[in-house]
Amino acid sequence: MTRPSVAIVVTGSELVRGERTDLNGPFFAQEALRLGLQPARITIVGDDPGDLEAALREGLEREVCLVSGGLGPTHDDRTIELVARVAGRPLVVDAGLELEIEAVSRRFAERMRRDYADFSAGVRKQATLPAGALSLGIAGTAPGVVLATGSCVVVVLPGPPRELQELWPRALVAPPVQEVLARTTRPGRRVARLYGVSESLVAKSLADAGGDGDGVEVTICARDFEIHVDIVVEPGAEARADALEAALLEPISTFLFGRDERSIEELVLDACRTRGLTLGSAESCTGGLVAKRLTDAAGSSDVFRGGIVAYANEVKQGLLGVPGPLLEEHGAVSPEVASAMAHGARERLEVDVAISVTGVAGPGGGTPAKPVGLVHLHAVGPMGEIPFHMELPGGRDVIRARSAVAALHLLRRLL
Structure with missing residues (x-):
């Protein structure tokens, strides 16, 4: 048609x-x-x-x-x-x-x-x-x-x-x-959202699956540091779409986090809501970006209680209860301080689940031991805790934005 x-x-x-x-x-x-x-x-x-x-x-x-x-x-x-x-x-x-x-x-x-x-x-x-x-x-x-x-x-x-x-x-x-x-028919549409995989690897998986065509059109798009795959299916091509979809996603299934249009922050909030959990954040290098993304989602107030932007060490100590000796020994950008920030947010905000982010966003402040782009995250909740660190390329804005996305996906993993 x-x-x-x-x-x-x-x-x-x-x-x-x-x-x-x-x-x-x-x-x-x-x-x-x-x-x-x-x-x-x-x-x-x-x-x-x-x-x-x-x-x-x-x-x-x-x-x-x-x-x-x-x-x-x-x-x-x-x-x-x-x-x-x-x-x-x-x-x-x-x-x-x-x-x-x-x-x-x-x-x-x-x-x-x-x-x-x-x-x-x-x-x-x-x-x-x-x-x-x-x-x-x-x-x-x-x-x-x-x-x-x-x-x-x-x-x-x-x-x-x-x-x-x-x-x-x-x-x-x-x-x-x-x-x-009235002169057209709405096509079917399927979506797959992936995180932690490269666009080129998803493209290779599509090619290995036989590629699109014959009534099935696949679009692969890097968006907001995730990979979004849209599959448009013409009427009558459903069987072809089923086979292609299965073959495409099987080798990259560990990176799959969503099969609908919900954003990562909506998925995190929905997971907390389903379990009756409250959520809070403690942020340093991201300056509140994690809290912003969570509160951008409609209805977030029934889950997200608040966030603490603790940029200075004195604020980390005073508002989050991070011990001074810990900061002196390990520095603000460290797994130990990220853990203390997350636990402190959980206690001070009286929430079930907390996420923390601390890192070197640049352009200055990096050292050989802790270069620009080094970020430590920590997620903690009743189900346990997950530390995570990464070294990110790019300028200050990119490092901050990618860190916020990583924090949300770490929460998803924990939940």
């Missing part, structure tokens, strides 16, 4: 300048694949009208064009007018949409004690759509829009990822989008 082709156009000069990272393009692409569509390209383009118009003209050559950004009230928000120009449609004011945006803008004007007249021109601009377009309502004051041109279905959503994702479900139920989705 030939899947409907999708072009993705992400607008914003701040993205082109590298001031912000694009989150909308990957979101659109993942959603398209999930729905049985085929992403053809992601184009990131600035606010220059000529560049944006050229990107939209290419995008509208596909069956679906997903666009984000440029829907605000200011002069450089040109996405809608350029979509209309490329589609050959006049611009018209959507009266219902104008009232919707006006209500939000009036409330904002009142809170700011400003005259609504200051906002009226922007409100009308945001409510002006290509003739025949469907409004999806607003997120903030920016609308979502669907336009069927006859050869392409264009979906235009706001640039802020939260607003885009808020309006995305409304786009999916719009009749023009439903008509496209």
Whole structure:
């Protein structure tokens, strides 16, 4: 089956300048694949009208064009007018949409004690759509829009990822989008998450298993110091996928930690939750990154009680109870101090399970005995304890980030 082709156009000069990272393009692409569509390209383009118009003209050559950004009230928000120009449609004011945006803008004007007249021109601009377009309502004051041109279905959503994702479900139920989705079949998708194995070894395992094809597509991606394997299965290719999956994973099964989309922090929290265990952390070189990742997960408060960032030796002693003589004899970056930090966190935070991290993140501070990149970790709980150390390559940010990931995987091993 030939899947409907999708072009993705992400607008914003701040993205082109590298001031912000694009989150909308990957979101659109993942959603398209999930729905049985085929992403053809992601184009990131600035606010220059000529560049944006050229990107939209290419995008509208596909069956679906997903666009984000440029829907605000200011002069450089040109996405809608350029979509209309490329589609050959006049611009018209959507009266219902104008009232919707006006209500939000009036409330904002009142809170700011400003005259609504200051906002009226922007409100009308945001409510002006290509003739025949469907409004999806607003997120903030920016609308979502669907336009069927006859050869392409264009979906235009706001640039802020939260607003885009808020309006995305409304786009999916719009009749023009439903008509496209009716022409395709959602493929099956299987995932495997691995840690501690190289991307090249996973690629070799895939090659030894016979490689993908015949209705099975395998993607191997190094992400966040893990290896993520995605297996997309066309209808009718399930038996081929079963055989390939088994052959691929058998030689690397010891590195496998997940078969679903849950992150390592979610897996750790779920394991604690299942066992009724509480969790805490003690961090030095990572500066709270382990605690941040754990608390980024929704619902973490029922498991994670807190963390102590003990950078200075005096804090290690005062807050974690690490003995001064131990620090003097072995130094802050040592297995002995990592163990004392973990036990101290467990006691002081009154938790069942604790993880500690101490290391030399660089760029300075290394010695021949303790070079930059040396990191000691310790996980302890009712089931026992696991010490671990590693020497990591890379700069300060990489060492810190990899140490936090390693700490989470050490907790997973303990649990």
